[in-house]
Amino acid sequence: MRPPSGQQLTISSTVGGVRLRATVTEVAAGLRELVLGDVDLVEPFREDASPAKGQGIVLAPWGGRVRDGRWTLDGAPQQLALTEPARGNASHGLLRYASYRVLEHGDASVLLQATIHPQPGFPFLLDTFVRYEVDESGLTVTHEAVNAGPTRAPWACGAHPYLALGATPASALTLTVPAASALLTDERLLPVRTVAVDDADAPAGADLRAGRRVSELDLDLGLADVAHVDGIAVSTLLDDAGRGVRLWQDEAFGYAVVFTPRDFPGVDGVHQAVAVEPMSAPADALNSGDGLVWLEPGETWTGRWGIAPVGLV
Template sequence: MTAAPTGGQYHLRHAGPDGVVEAVVTEVAAGIRELRVAGFDLTEPFDVDQAPPGADGIVLVPWPNRVAGGTWELDGVTQQLDVSEPKYGNASHGLLRFAPYRTVSQTESSIEQEATVHPQHGWPFTLETRVHHELVDDGIRVTHTITNRSGVRAPFAVGAHPYLRAGDTPAEDLVVTLDAATAFSTNEQKVPDGSFDVTGTDSDLRGGRRAGDSDLDTAYTDIAADQDGVRRTTLHGPEGDGVELWQDESFPYVQVFTSRTFPRGDGTGLAVAVEPMTAPANALNSGEGLRWLEPDETWTGTWGIRRVWS
């Protein structure tokens, strides 16, 4: 029997008031392979015999997105990470993208997994990471925990890479809404080289923008939050039903990516990734959003995906 590229498959189920909530979480990269409420898909599923297309659903740690050239400086010494994105010459999506996680605990509706980031090329630290996926009445809640086991102060950032879906609505017809005032511009390496007020630009999603009319691979900040510090990105179809990604105050950034190379049947098509992040791309160099943990210090942050109704 051929092993799945994403390792073990953990099937979760929760009987909610609006129907059964189901998810499949993977051993490799602690990813979300499927998520639906009452048969209504909230994420782009992929087959068990596939690797996650376009990093679909995976956890990004100890940095999301890119590190320019794979290099950064630590106490005056240049660190060289492995270049995992040869097309642009960057280190991309952290160090656990292809790593298996260990199961800590599991119930019918939840699973907690852990993995260790060990010292390696360009990364002289040890971080213990945990990811807790829990189904709730309208979707899923994901909690990340990072503990520094290095013996010295250590940096990190965290992200996730789900592609959202609103049932059977074609991705082209989804309207993306995000109340964010600032976006990051990027250079030829897709690395931030500045920021700008989105007002009057094609990056302004505050009034909603049709995904099929958008060309985005854009990080946002200055995102409006509710009284609990929660920030929200919604995708909805013409009838109003949709999906929302929410992130707590620990995740002040989000990347919106309209990929036109997502596998669709025998070809490719549009899919929309909404990626909660604690820091934007290249944080190891810019320092923006980068967090530092003292030895044995722990950080926790939470985000989730939920179904929304018209």
């Protein structure tokens, strides 16, 4: 039987003499697993299953949601398919269920490509690329978009990894994210205004700069003003001994989403999980313009993020 997420592409290297293995899927260029020795660094899903709650997928050419699937291009209304009908939104871009082509596959890296063709609500031609690479430092993911059409095109990108430290429960893990602002949302999870994470109006748990116990969090929250130091912003998920994972994102990813569902269907049963999603733009960027990049014909955009083990080797 063929896997629901398509071809399974395994790459591996070593970190401190311990094998680091990643499996990438043909569908959505998703990260199905990242394992150091026998310790999962992201929430995995089985080869015979589909990813749950956006697990590991690439979000392009927008992340989050577009209100009513509508936006305006040079005065002309555009209507995207409503892929989140319960909330009336176009959600998570156009490649969530797309098959990528494998351009290169070596022992330690894999390069995938998908083309976004002109379609209702998005009349542009974009070539997109995702490279996964593992080495002594961990996993590096490089996203690239090239405007292959004759007119300028909007672009935003994100990823949806759920961080993990093996089977360590949420009650024993602390999450740190260096973001100074939170995006307040309405009942449809669409942003309405931005506040400081320590503002009285900010959601409980929005200020993650000093770390919060994951089990205390109930978030599906966009974050802005992510602090980059020497071009890199670092979030961590650590146990009380300081072991865990770090997720880094370069300056192309100026936003993040933190999602802490308590009903996550893990391979060993339902539990609380934590996604830290690097984003180049917030939700509804096609309408707000925040973080949105406009690529001229032939222009290329590149962004990188990655995951590294902490204290495990």
